Each structure stands twice: as structure tokens, then as C-alpha cells.
Amino acid sequence: MVEARIGTVTLLFTDLERSTEILQKLGDDEAQVLWRTHFSLLRNAVSARGGQEVKNLGDGLMVVFSSALDALACAVAMQQAVHRHNEQQEEGHRLQVRVGLHVGEPIREEDDYFGMAVVVAKRLCDRAQGGQILVSDLVRRLVGSRGSYTFRDLGPLSLKGTAEPLSAYEVVWEPAAEELAAPLPPHVEGPAAPLPLPPLLAIGERTTFVGREAELERLRHHWERVRTGQRQLVLLTGEPGIGKTRLAAEFALAAHAEGATVLFGRSDEAAALPYQPFVEALRHYVATCSPNELRARLRATGAELTGLVPELAQRLSDLPAPPPVEPERGRYRLYEAFTTFLAEASQVSPIVLVLDDLHLADRSTLLLLKHIVRSPGQSPLLLLGTYREIEIARTHPLAETLADLRRDRAFERVSLQGLDKGNVGALIGAWAGQEAPPALIEAVHELTEGNPFFIEEVLRHLVETG
Template sequence: MDVVRMPLPGALRSVPPISYVGRVEERALVAASLQEVSAGSRRVTFISGESGIGKTRLASHSALEAHAAGFTVLWGAAHDELSAPYAPWVEALNHYVEHAPESVLREHVGRHGGELTRLLPALRQVIPDIPSPRESDPETERYLLFGAVLGLLEAATRASRMAIVLDDLQWADRQTLLLLKHVAEQTQALPLLVVGAFRESDLDQSHPLTSVLADMRQVEGVERMALAGLAADDVVELMSAAAGHEMDELGTRLAAEILEETGGNPFFVGEILHHLTESGALERGTDGRWRLTRSITELGLPASVRDVVRRRIERLGDDLSDILIVAAVIGRTFDTELLARLVKLDEDELIDALDKALEAAVVVESPDRVGRFNFAHALINHTLYEGLSATRRARMHQRVAEALEDLCGDDPGERISELAYHWSLATASVDPAKAIGYATQAGERALKELAPDEALRWFNHALELLGAGAGDSAERCALLVGSGEAQRHLGDPAFRETLLEATGIAHRSGDDVRLVRAVLANTRGWHTAAGAVDDGRVDALEAAIAAVPGATADGARLRALLAGELTFSGDFPRVRTLIDEALSTARGVDDRRALADVLSSVSNALLGSADTASERWALSAELVRLADELADPQHQFYAALWRYTCAVQVGDVDEMDLNLQRLQTVSEDVGQPTMRWASLYNGSVRAHLAGDLARAEALALESGGLGHETGQTDALMIVGVQLFAVRHEQGRLDELVDIIAQRAAENPGVPTLQGTLAFTYSELGRIDDAAAIFEPVAQDDFAVLPFDVAWIPGMSRYAEVAARLGAVDAAVSIYDKLVPYRDQIVSSVLTVNGSVERILGVLAATLERWELADRHFAAASEVHERIAAPLFLARTWMNWGRALTSRGDEERGRDRLERAAELARQHDGAAIEREAAGLLAGQVSA
């Protein structure tokens, strides 16, 4: 590869020159990781330990070693309380963009367009003609951003090996950590070292880093280093390095005393040495060597690191101490412009004062921005801050907030989170209105910056400040809407209840704008749950429709969403009216995104009738074209989803595979969990159709796991029906019958469950049990089955039960009902059962209309051969062989049965193979 040499990040250019001591084992692990990365594999190393233990120092050493070996090195850090969304990644990747070859950046842009500008606006300065990022819903945009970061790392590591250090992850926002997890999981083949450092004591079970670390335990190439204190020899070596000479016996005794006091904490050791030199207890003699001016027992070593920090600050004088206390209230990082306003000094006077703090190693200058300083260690600003009383802290936060307001004016921009932070901590001494207002603004900005976790934190904080007494206030409604949107983007199923609460407040208070926003946000992209109606969402949609004029884009969206929620209501005339109104309005307004939204929702709603295949086929083609024009991944995904489900139903293999591939590509590129879930269970359908039962089962189980993790309400139901289809082919329905019987008993009003149980009994030879369910349904002419997308599959199940029972009258009725759909594949969207022609053949054979049965079986065979559906072809041949044998055509019957058994055997279709073999042996009554 062409090695690209890049300068060190500023944080590493300021690393103290003192030699690195101790950590022999850890440094060896770092060296081994660098070798493995050089060989082409990704490594992730987490460094943990208490404050001051040397995490940042070891991470810096690792980065410097990598740079010396020719790596491109990037550095980013989170900051206590005020860390902006994705801050460590922004800091690290901005350095890369600033120094990278333009060819590498253009290669990235060619693949990902302008997605990365959401995170790194500076990329536009390097590539002015970069396109704008694609517009979609915020959740999709966030996953596109993740993909773009991954793409940049892929392009960068083709030019040079890379090491990225992310420091102080205990303060990182959840999105930073999720992006880290995504990078770790998706870069195994890249020459990349990622080092993450964090303070273990700051983590509890609710901390997002805790769950990320747990998830990454099983990821290959990820390791953790837990740092302990330095050993006695290491402390002696550290003191020798600081002194510039080897320690004598007295120095070694002093090292042992310091070790006992500090537990080997390197920062504490260093602070003790600062304390001893600054207090005059340790000084250099005329020979340049350290010597003690008093005995070790007289030293009075501080009992804690905070004690020694306090003593060091006190020696700087009251004026500078007061300045540093104000700086500590601002945060770990502070700039002179803001600090000068607070301490009533001009900037030159302030810089003169800070020079003393620089000399004392209490603060360091930011290498990347003039006028910005950092406390040398988090323990320093924490010690200063914690020395203030609660009342004093609140008052000082108010002063900082007011100074920020003066500095920022009406447009705080990226500093809005600082304002929200300081006003939130000033509420003990002021009215909370400002804190609530700024927290709300910070939440809205975080949503726009694709940081829903940060947004949710601010919205929830504002809700706490607002208090339970806020009732139906407009403020509470706005905060609930923001919280619900953030929860939805995070995949938290609680978004439904949050947004319904906001809807209720908006409706009662007549706030139509927030009502519409809340209702439009309260969807996962299609109906809430297959086979069910969400009454809460229906009520909310109806309220919003009543509040919004129909001839608007939002009016069209609302009607289409309501139609989708009513998919399984059994009231298709109402659904039809809503569909027609939504389409008419959407086509009448000049808004292509609204039309795409409506087409997607309508494609969903049309599943409410068994008679809509041709209409869905036409609309899905229109949606595919429109989604490609918009270049919106969300619309492209749903266009492919609805086109694929139609292609299965009409048996168009080319469209089936093309759109399944599009589904999988978009879901992989975007990485959005709901998309990945839908891609998995639709892949299971395709695998079943192709006769790959092992893959069908694996995909169904994987989708079930992901659906459960992401709170999909129908995940268990979907994996259940797909596993039923697989177990049927495998001849293992006996494993499920008791579960199905229990579910049917618990849900006597769910006709699909009753039909599935009757079918299962009939397949297992429990004819009386099957008849007990079948006969009452048949007497009512199957009116119990809703005429929706599940109607053809349901009637097909009852058709096969009728055949097993020899129920001639029922067979006539079912035949007449199904014959208009003879050109379709039996599909519920979630499962398939071959061509309707096969079912008609089974019914015709039951009626002993042999020539008609032959025509249907021949047509079914042709369909199954054309769409390469071997198990359904084998089942067709088995049904046909049974019919031929029943009417005395033994030779042709045997041929079909033998072919069925062999084909089923090749595809693990034990049920077909066993039944065909039984028929051949005369063991099953023909």
C-alpha cells in the first residue's frame, strides 16, 4: 500500500517528554496488537482503571509507538458533562480530513456522497463539490452516517495502517459508543487499531458503555487491560526519570513511602513529587541531585490525591486559585474569552495569570485552538469544583450561563448544550424556565445531529425540571414529542406510549401542529402488529385527520397511515376510502416525498384485502421508481419490501430476487435494526421457496432474536409461523402441536390459529380432532376467515384438511372461492405454500374430477419448475401421484410419487418423502 504520513494530532504533540516506565506486560500487548494490525487484522484494546492510574498515558504511548511504526494516528476524547454528540469521533476524523490526500477523500465521496458532512462539515472545505447528504428519516440518516464513517476508515486503511485512540469514554454519549461498536464489528479485515480508555469507577449497569463492552466480549480481536498501581521498582524508575539520575538509598526509601501512600497511582505519585518540590521538602543540590531537606517521617505526605491537588493550588495564590475555580465550573476545557468575562479581567491579564498555572502543570494549552486551555488532569478540575458548596456551585453556574448568553447572542449554535448544562445546574438559585428552554433546544439540536440518546437525555431532564404539575402544558407536550421521536430513533418501543401521551395533550389543548407531528412520528413504517389493530394509534390518527385539512401533504400521510393501521380491522371498505383519498391528495400536491410516504403506507394497507395483488404490483413499481429518484434509503427499502412481497405472490422470480437483494443491500448499508429484521424474515421466505430449509430456519431464528432485541411487537409471531412452515416440511409438526393447541385455546377468536391447528391435526392423522374444528367453520362457509392477505393461505389450509377428511361439499365451496386466484402463489407475506394451482388440484381430486385435477397439477408443476421451488414441486408430484393412484393409474402415479420422494430427499423434505414412500408401499390409504 502507498503509505500516507500524517502529522500527530495535537493531543499527542503535547505528551510530556518524560520516559515511560513500568507497564511492561501491557506494552508488550500493545506491541503484539500493532504487529497483528500490520499483518492486516483489526484490533480493539480497552484500557480501564481508576482516575490517575495512567490510562491516557498508556493510550498515548500506544499511539506514539504506532506513529513511529508508520501508522496514521488519530485521537479524540470525550469531556465531562459537556461532551457533544460524537465528540471523540469528530475530533479524530477532523484531523484525518484536514491532512488526508484528496484522492482518498474523493474515493470515499464517490461511494458515500456527502453523508459524512453531517459529522464533519469541514469536508466541504476540502471537496467543495461534495453532494448534500441524502434526506431520509433521522434513524436512517444516522445509520447512513455510521456506514459513511466505516467507509472512510476502509478508504483510509487502504492508504495506510491506522490507529485511533478514543479517550475518557466514561463521558462519551451513547451514539459515540454505538459507532465504536459498529466500527469494531465491521472492520475485522482492516489494518486498524482502536484504543479506548475509560474510568472503571464511573460505570454502573445503566451506563451505555457497560452494555457496549458486554456486547463486544464475543467480537474477535477485542481485549481489555485493567491497569493497577505501579510496582515499587516502577515508582523508583519514575522518580529517577523525573530527577534525571538514579535514586540513592534515601530516594528508594522515599519511593517506598510514596508507594504506600499512593497505591502506585502514577498521577498521585507525580502530584506528591510536585508537592515535595514546591514545598521545599525536596530540592536539587549543587550536584544536581535531589535531596530531602527534612526526614521522611517529617514530610507529612497528603492522605489523598485531592489533598495534594488542593495544596498545590493554594500555593499559586488566592487570585489565581479563584480564577481556576471559575474555570473548573466552566469545565475540563475552557476558553479565555468566556473566562475573562467571568473574572473581570481582560484577556491579556488573564493569560498572564494562566501562564503561572501552565508553569505549575495545572493546566495545558490546547494545541489545536488558540485561547483554549485544559486542566492537566480531570482530578484537578474535579477537586476544585467539589470544594464549592452546593449553593455556590449553582450561583457560579448561573454566572457562566449568563456570560455565555452575552457571548453567543440569539444564536448559540453548537454551544446550546453548554447553555443547557449550566442553566440546568443553576436551577437551585433561579427560575427553571431558562433551564427548560435551553434543554429543549439542546434536545432538538441533538435530534438534528443524529444523536437521539443525547436528545432523550435533554428532553427527559427538561421534563424533570418541568415537574408533574405541568399537566397539559404546551411545554410538556413539546418535550414528550421530542422524547418520543428520540426513543423511536433509538429503537425503544416506549416511543408509542410517549407519543400517545403527547398526542392526548395536543388534542385536548388544540395544538394541531404538535398533534400532527406526534402522530406522524408514531409508526414503525407499517402496521403496529400483523393481524391486529392498535386502537390507540387509530384514535390518534383520527384526531389528527380531523384537525388537518385533507388537501395537504400531511393530510394525505395521515390518511394513508390510518389505512395501514386498519389493515386487519376487517373493514376494508373504510380502508379503501382512506386509500383513495390519500392517493388522490398525494398526487395533487407537489411533494414527491409525501407521495412516496403515501405509496408505502397504501401498499401496506392493501394487505387488508385478498383482491389487491395487481394493484399492489402496479403501485410497488411506481414506488420503486420514485424512491430511486429521491435516492432516499428509507423509501428505497420500503419500495423493495413491497415489490418483493408482490413478486412472491405473483411468482416473478426475477423481481423477487432483485428486490430481496435491494432489501439486503439497503439494510446492510444503513444498518437500521428494523430494516435488518425485515430483511431477515423475508430472506427466510425466499429460502423456503428455494428449498433451503436450513437457511430458512436460520434466518427465521436470527430475525426472531433481532426482533425481540428491538421491541418488534410481532417478532415472536413471525418466527413462530416461519418455523411452523419449516417443521411442516421436515415432518416435525408433532413437536409443535401442543403449543399450537394451547395458543388456539387461549385465543379462540383468532381464526388463523384454529385453521392452523385443524391442519396440524390432519397432517398428524388426528382426523377426529381436525374434523371437530373444521366442520363448524365449513358449515358457516368459512365466513370466519377475514378477507385479507391471510385469506388465501387460510383457505388453502382448510382445502388440505377437506381433502384429508373427504369433505366433498366443503371442497366444492373452497374450490369456487380459490379458482379466481389460480395464477398466484399462496403467500401471507410471512410464509409461502406454493401455487394456488396445487391446492385446486387437491380439491379437484377430492371431488374425483380427475381431468381437472390433472390440469391443475400440471399447471402447478410448471409454475414450481419456473420459480425453482423444489419442495412445492415435490409436494405437487406427491398430490398428483396420490390422485393418479386413486383412480387406478398405477404406473403414472408411481412415477410421480418416486420423483416426489427423491426430490424431497434432496432438500430435506422428510414429510413429503415419508408420505410419498408410504403411498408407494401401500401403507397409506389412497
């Protein structure tokens, strides 16, 4: 018997999204070059973190690490390397890589590994979208607070081939600071390059987007006002899965293409951090803005904002320490600092700040939101929030905030309904790659009431059961 237990290891799988499509589009020779680049980007990250490549899976790698922290650092380095590659490439040459990590005690046989731990790591990778890193709860706990990674709770996922749902997390990563911090050549004057999209919005090829013309029209109307310098707050509401986040993302993508700065922050159940969505938004700004620009925009507020985003102190080493103040005044100063930061940053290009899942926002987030919305002075800023209508009872903190803001007529709510039959048909057609029969459209429409999340579930089920 050659099989042996080898103790605990962290398993990392990668997979290149849409690989067949890339191959078809580029043809053999060009695809070959791209494949080689893809593997060399990944392998550089593996060797920098002391990983051991177990095998090449054709479209990805299987790697083991003796440390979960190294494995996670490797996963992030892989995504950052791919991101850097993509920034220098044209559309057809961009890569989107999924990564999954799990830790366990697999069985080793010759040079390969077997067992449930391997299956789980692979399945997590399969469940990721291009640009995402998914890890099991075990990996998250082993890594702990080391490396200050942000983990997003995805809840229990049922993975193919595993008996019980598994607690999974997405690791939020940012493009590497060095590459993005590259200062503009000194002789170039004029507008700063637009900031890259936040990773959660930049995620590769997405499914076809259908309908929502009227809602997009409302958003464009507000955007026109924003562009003339008026701050706007728009809230997208509706039931779970109706398409709030997707609509916000589609709009933000279009605004980004026009040169807007797009920032994104999400609230989640764990609400691990006060001001979480604002922290995420600022963190992206700090990570991707050039040092000169950062210094100019945060001259007045940087010292205050290091409390929210400590990386700021590393990027701007000459920031003064914030003066000590009593806590109550400190909070007010923080609100003021954040509001000033947004006003400053929006002078470069108008800002879309997406605040996703506000029904999960904690009180600190809502207070800061209210402060920004009520602050005097105007700036080209669109605050685009989303929340699940049904989660908001009258006594919910968000309901109270909205009641306050309603008195000031400070926001517009855009309520999303199910897709109509035409759009359900378009969605099914896009999935199937051919026109859907009317009876199928009718049935799916009736079953799902046009909820795109349910439509996708139904289609996935149909595909899986043939």
C-alpha cells in the same frame, strides 16, 4: 497618579518550554537565531490579529487585544506557525510554546498592565504544556460559538496566587489546512506521507515513561494482527490517574513512528456533540490529509460525513449534497459511512484510533463504536479505548455496550495496576535527575500505591515546599 482603568481587554501570554535546555544544547549563536525565529513567528500572528505587544518576557510575549475572538485566533495562529516551523526542523530546533488567555479590566500604568486579570492570564500560560492553549471560562463565553472553536473543560484549576479555583478550558487546535494540503509533487508516486500526529498526542517533550512492558507487549500482539488486516478493539482500564491515556499515547507514538495513521478523540463531561470522539478523529484526518488523498478516500462517503465534519465540504468543494432520508435510516447510513471511511483510510496505512475516556461517551458514540466493531469485512484498524473502571455501574451505557460486545468476544481488556517499586524509583529518579534514596521510594510507593498521577502530585508538592 498615572494609573488608569482602560476597560476590558483580553490578555495573552506565551512561554517557550524548556528554553534553558535549548540554550544549553544549541549554544549561544544558534540559540539566538532560534529565539529570533520564535519571536517572529509569534509577532506575525499578533500583528495579523491586531494585538498590541506589551512586553517581551525573555521566553515569551505579553499581548493585549480589544477582542477576545481576535486574541484566541492569534493564539491558534501562533501554535499553527510553531507547528509548521517544527515540521521543517530537526529535533533540537523544535519549539514548544504554551499560551494562556484571560479577559478582565487590568490597570494600565504607562505602557504596562497590572492587576488580577494579568496574574490569571500568566498563570494559565504557566499551567499549559508546550503546544497547549489554556483559556478562562470568561474567554470561552465571550468567544461563544464564533469561530467554531472546540473547548475542552479542564474543570476548576487552582492557580498560584489566586484565591479561588478558576474554570479553565483547553482550546483544541489543528495544524493549518493550507500548508498541509500542499499536494504531493505530481511526479511522485508511491505511498502518501503519513499524517501528522493529532495535536493532543504531539505535545512536545513529555516526562519519562516507565514500566508497562507487559501491557505494551499485549498491545503489540494486537498490533501484529492489525497489520495483517484484522480489526481489533483493546480497552485500557483502571482507576483515575493510573496511566491509561499515557499508555495509549506512548503506544500510538510508536505506531506512528512505524508509519501508522494515528487518530485521536476524547469524550468529555459536557458531551457537547454527538459522536464527539469520532468527530475529533475525522476532523484531524480532514484537516491534514492532502486533497487528492481525501478525495480518493472519501469518494463514497464524503457527502454523508459532512454532517459530522462540515469543514469537509470546504476542503472538497465538489461533494454532492447528501440525499434526504428519514432520520432512522440516516443514522444507519452515517454508521456505514464512518465504517467505510475507516476501512478506506486504513488501506493507505494501518490506523490506530484512540478513543479516550469512554466512560464519558454518550450513547451515539457507543452505538457507532459497536457498529464499527461488528461490521463484516476486515481492515487494519486498532480501536484503542480507555475508561475508568470505577465509573462504570452495571447500568452505565458503556457497561451495556461492553456486555453486548463481550458476547461476540470482540475485545480485549487490559487492566492497569499501580507501578511497582522499581518503576516508582525510576519515575522519581527521572524527576529529580538523580537516583532516589530507597526510603523515599518506599514512602512514595506506599502513599500512592504506584498511581503515577499521585506520584507526580507528591513530587510536585515536595519540589514546591523544598
